[in-house]
Amino acid sequence: MLNAGAALAGGGALVFAGESHAGKSAIALHLAAAGRTLLGDDRLLVATLGGPPRATALGLARKVRTPLPEDFSPAARRLAAACRAGHAGGADVLAWDARIDVPAGTTALIDRILIVRRDPALPAARLVALGQAEAVATLLTLCGRHAGTAADLLAAMTRLARAVPVGRLEAPTASAAADCLNALDAAGPA
Amino acid sequence: MSRWRRHPLALTTELDGEAFLVRRDRDVILRLNPTAAALWRALAEPADRDELADLFAAAFPTEAPDRLARDLDDAIAALAADGMVVADDG
Numbered sequence: 001m002l003n004a005g006a007a008l009a010g011g012g013a014l015v016f017a018g019e020s021h022a023g024k025s026a027i028a029l030h031l032a033a034a035g036r037t038l039l040g041d042d043r044l045l046v047a048t049l050g051g052p053p054r055a056t057a058l059g060l061a062r063k064v065r066t067p068l069p070e071d072f073s074p075a076a077r078r079l080a081a082a083c084r085a086g087h088a089g090g091a092d093v094l095a096w097d098a099r100i101d102v103p104a105g106t107t108a109l110i111d112r113i114l115i116v117r118r119d120p121a122l123p124a125a126r127l128v129a130l131g132q133a134e135a136v137a138t139l140l141t142l143c144g145r146h147a148g149t150a151a152d153l154l155a156a157m158t159r160l161a162r163a164v165p166v167g168r169l170e171a172p173t174a175s176a177a178a179d180c181l182n183a184l185d186a187a188g189p190a
Numbered sequence: 191m192s193r194w195r196r197h198p199l200a201l202t203t204e205l206d207g208e209a210f211l212v213r214r215d216r217d218v219i220l221r222l223n224p225t226a227a228a229l230w231r232a233l234a235e236p237a238d239r240d241e242l243a244d245l246f247a248a249a250f251p252t253e254a255p256d257r258l259a260r261d262l263d264d265a266i267a268a269l270a271a272d273g274m275v276v277a278d279d280g
Contacts, residue, residue: 133208137221151201151212154219158203158210 001144004113005041006055007031008102009185012111013039013055016169016181017142023118025064025091026072026174027181032100033075034182038062039102043144048159052109059104063091071173112184113139113160114169116177125171125180132158135166194266195236195278202230211274220272226265236278239266 004017005028018024028041039057047054064080066087072080085095115130115138130138139157146153160166171177203210209227211220222230232245239262246258269275 131206133205133210133221136203136205136210140219149212149214150217150219151214154201154203154210154212158205161205 001146002044002046002055002139003042003142003144004044004046004055006039006044006057006108006110007036007181007185008039008108009036009111011108013108014181014185015044015055015110015113016116016177017113017139018116019142021118022116023171023174023177024116025062026069026076027116027177028062029064029080029094030073030076030175030178031181032097033073033079034178036100036182037102038100039106039108046110046156046160048156048163053160053163054107054109056107057102057104059096059101061085061096062094062101063088064094065091069174071175073175076175110160110164113164113166114181114184115139115142115166117168117170118172118174118177119170120172122170122172125169125176127180127184128168128170130166130168132161132166135161138168139166191238191240193236193238193278194233194242194270194275196230196233197274197276200274211269211272213273216273218272220274223265225261226269229262229265229269230274233275239263242266 002017004015005024006013006015016024016027025041028038032038039055041062043058045056083094084092086093136157169177199214201212209222209230232242243259243262246262250258
């Protein structure tokens with residue numbers, strides 16, 4: 001299980017991973033407001049055996065912490081308001097939307113993984129390439145439940161880092177991060 | 191003087207010149223710093239502390255010997271504490 005969300009992009013999945021409060025849900029909301037289809041915004045099931053790495057949607061309800069940050073785009077705000085289904089634990093629970101959310105069990109090949117990090121001091125979003133060792137070390141910190149032993153987990157993250165480009169996306173706002181992700185998709189495969 | 195060897199259940203993964211260690215029977219993954227990674231490679235065969243120190247001195251000739259010795263001792267202690275290396279009692 002990876003602490004990550006993903007957007008479908010060109011038949012594959014663009015995965016954005018990060019710790020709690022990294023802004024994954026906010027990024028997901030901005031991507032959805034831009035017309036993206038999402039595999040999730042917080043947890044993904046990742047498989048690395050028996051084929052290329054792939055991410056599977058869990059069908060969990062998306063959430064967004066409230067109050068919404070001031071830097072939320074108007075479109076994202078409108079979407080959050082329109083989808084609000086409830087409130088729990090300091091976050092608005094967003095209703096499942098067939099135009100945005102894929103059903104649980106939907107699987108897509110992973111095209112790229114970006115570790116998201118919010119830095120309000122940055123003037124704009126930037127991408128930083130990660131070496132495989134750094135990628136594995138970072139991905140390990142973002143893994144939740146996993147099948148097998150620690151050795152199996154290390155092997156899985158190693159397979160993932162060797163098969164898929166892993167980078168870091170640093171951005172001042174979720175809106176800037178989402179814009180960067182959308183631009184990546186438009187640019188084509190990594 | 192004790193000779194050290196790799197624990198038989200320890201597994202190594204090398205990426206970009208760095209090393210990760212894990213034991214099949216434990217739930218801990220270690221990312222080795224350069225000194226520990228060099229030590230791990232040196233322990234492809236059992237060795238005692240003096241043999242390792244000689245190897246390190248030859249591999250890092252520009253490093254101060256006392257600092258190198260300290261780093262080596264710290265690396266051995268850390269790997270032993272995590273159960274990745276054990277005394278080789280023959």
